[in-house]
Amino acid sequence: MNAALNICQAMHDAQLPPMVSESSQEVARAEWLYNATEQLVRFGGNVAFQGRARPAKAVTSHQFAMAVDEHVNGRLEDCEIVTASLGYLVIAAMSGRYDKAAAAELLGPSDHPLGVLGEIAEGLLRPLVGDALIAQAEDEEL
Numbered sequence: 647m648n649a650a651l652n653i654c655q656a657m658h659d660a661q662l663p664p665m666v667s668e669s670s671q672e673v674a675r676a677e678w679l680y681n682a683t684e685q686l687v688r689f690g691g692n693v694a695f696q697g698r699a700r701p702a703k704a705v706t707s708h709q710f711a712m713a714v715d716e717h718v719n720g721r722l723e724d725c726e727i728v729t730a731s732l733g734y735l736v737i738a739a740m741s742g743r744y745d746k747a748a749a750a751e752l753l754g755p756s757d758h759p760l761g762v763l764g765e766i767a768e769g770l771l772r773p774l775v776g777d778a779l780i781a782q783a784e785d786e787e788l
Contacts, residue, residue: 675775683767686710687760693771697781705770713766718752727751
């Protein structure tokens, strides 16, 4: 009986796709992208770098804010917002409070760990990952 179980297990294992292993480059890319996204979303800072003999590259907090503005305006234009979220948000901000529910309604749903803001930030940062890792490697050589 044990031999039959081993044969069945071997046949089952043979049908599974091979294990996925991320290369160190993929891990570095994911780490840089998450850290840079967090810099924009949580800390409101700019993400900037410069490699040797290369022009400086950056995503500024202003560029991020403009991208968020475009996203929210698009949702408003497409009538995806069914509450007075923008009004509530402005009123709350003007009275020194914050309205997280109104902001969440304006941004929309997301599965990203940092929400829609994380998705927007990653969209701005993703094209820079390769150059950022090159600059990082050059800095480590010094």
